[in-house]
Amino acid sequence: MKKLFLIAFTLITVSSFAQFDRWFHDKTLRMDYVHSGNDRNDYFTFDEFYEEPFWGGSKTNLIDDFNYGKYYVKVFDKETKQEIYSRGFSTLFMEWKTTNEAKITDRSMTESVVMPFPKKDAMIEIHKRNKKGEFEKCWVKDFKVNDYFINRERRLEYPSFDVHISGDPAKMVDIVILPEGYTEAEMGKFIQDCKNFKESLFSFDPYDKNTDKFNIRGVLAPSPESGSDIPADSVWVKTLLNTRFYTFDLERYVMTHDFKSVRDLAANAPYDQIYILVNTPKYGGGAIYNFYSSSVSGNKVSGKIIIHEFGHAFVGLGDEYFSSKVAYNDFYPLDIEPWEPNITTLVDFDSKWKSMLPEGTEIPTPIDKNAPHKIGVFEGAGYTSKGIYRPADHCLMRSFLTNEFCPVCKAAIQRMIDFYTK
Numbered sequence: 001m002k003k004l005f006l007i008a009f010t011l012i013t014v015s016s017f018a019q020f021d022r023w024f025h026d027k028t029l030r031m032d033y034v035h036s037g038n039d040r041n042d043y044f045t046f047d048e049f050y051e052e053p054f055w056g057g058s059k060t061n062l063i064d065d066f067n068y069g070k071y072y073v074k075v076f077d078k079e080t081k082q083e084i085y086s087r088g089f090s091t092l093f094m095e096w097k098t099t100n101e102a103k104i105t106d107r108s109m110t111e112s113v114v115m116p117f118p119k120k121d122a123m124i125e126i127h128k129r130n131k132k133g134e135f136e137k138c139w140v141k142d143f144k145v146n147d148y149f150i151n152r153e154r155r156l157e158y159p160s161f162d163v164h165i166s167g168d169p170a171k172m173v174d175i176v177i178l179p180e181g182y183t184e185a186e187m188g189k190f191i192q193d194c195k196n197f198k199e200s201l202f203s204f205d206p207y208d209k210n211t212d213k214f215n216i217r218g219v220l221a222p223s224p225e226s227g228s229d230i231p232a233d234s235v236w237v238k239t240l241l242n243t244r245f246y247t248f249d250l251e252r253y254v255m256t257h258d259f260k261s262v263r264d265l266a267a268n269a270p271y272d273q274i275y276i277l278v279n280t281p282k283y284g285g286g287a288i289y290n291f292y293s294s295s296v297s298g299n300k301v302s303g304k305i306i307i308h309e310f311g312h313a314f315v316g317l318g319d320e321y322f323s324s325k326v327a328y329n330d331f332y333p334l335d336i337e338p339w340e341p342n343i344t345t346l347v348d349f350d351s352k353w354k355s356m357l358p359e360g361t362e363i364p365t366p367i368d369k370n371a372p373h374k375i376g377v378f379e380g381a382g383y384t385s386k387g388i389y390r391p392a393d394h395c396l397m398r399s400f401l402t403n404e405f406c407p408v409c410k411a412a413i414q415r416m417i418d419f420y421t422k
């Protein structure tokens with residue numbers, strides 16, 4: 001029986017790989033576009049296709065059924081109309097749409113999606129969530145294999161180095177670490193910071209049980225100057241990825257609008273997730289689901305910033321805190337269930353961690369100071385103290401007073417690791 005099962009399993013794996021080989025080359029197609037609009041409307045305009053040398057993603061799980069993110073990219077074979085690839089994601093522009101600035105001005109940001117490089121003509125669709133939280137198709141772009149305008153130039157070509165290698169990129173979670181604001185003389189410091197990154201990541205449950213499922217690589221790319229921009233202090237430094245503090249006027253929110261450079265630099269290694277390490281001791285970071293993560297490398301809590309931000313970008317975890325000042329308006333409407341696995345408005349709690357609750361759990365669950373990680377339904381999460389609930393009183397997605405993720409976040413992290421590696 002065991003043997004039969006093994007044969008069946010092998011056949012499924014072989015046929016999934018055959019699907020990949022039928023539709024795709026082992027390299028990346030990237031589509032850059034501009035996302036424009038305001039708080040009410042947004043639209044997409046095409047920029048350019050790029051061919052990149054590596055494909056770091058799964059070759060078996062080509063269709064993403066998590067239903068996470070504000071957007072989805074779906075790729076269809078032009079001739080057969082078969083869906084051959086999909087991924088959920090979110091963007092900085094989507095967050096900006098909920099700021100006060102978006103009520104009074106229009107704005108554009110460069111974005112891009114990546115996919116394995118199709119062997120035949122394809123249609124690339126972008127879907128976005130409507131007001132009810134359901135996905136709707138909003139943009140279609142044709143891709144022609146023989147288009148000689150597909151850009152094959154490598155604008156930011158640099159050597160990569162191994163930080164932690166476990167095996168074939170198709171069967172691992174591949175993280176590429178990009179240096180931001182490290183000068184030529186600080187490349188040795190960057191290599192050490194990448195080692196610290198690895199130690200931090202693998203010191204938290206459940207990453208500590210999955211070290212053999214990760215590849216981590218760094219890119220040796222110096223910036224002309226050290227650090228990151230701090231607009232409120234009139235600090236502007238020449239750096240490769242143009243990150244800055246004060247994104248959406250929030251001091252600790254370190255992001256970049258220059259996503260083109262981020263993608264160009266990441267293309268030096270196979271990757272599933274992009275991590276920007278910012279060379280400064282000042283407290284800050286940021287991350288968006290399947291977009292990129294950033295963290296400062298020199299702060300005393302950098303290890304926890306790294307793991308918290310990666311929870312957003314890799315797993316789609318929401319913030320479980322609710323007391324800090326943020327720049328958003330109605331980020332989570334209370335009449336729809338948020339897509340993040342670790343927060344709920346109770347509109348569709350069955351789709352969340354209801355099955356993990358012990359029988360008779362009170363909702364909302366009263367706080368038990370002696371059991372900060374006990375599972376329940378605690379009011380206050382997603383930047384709001386009323387109407388949004390978190391799974392435990394304390395979790396690394398809420399604060400750095402703890403060293404642990406709550407049980408719901410741990411389970412969500414494990415599910416995502418499995419998706420990339422099985």
Ligand SMILES: [Zn+2]
Nearest residue numbers: 395397406409
């Ligand atoms: Zn949690």
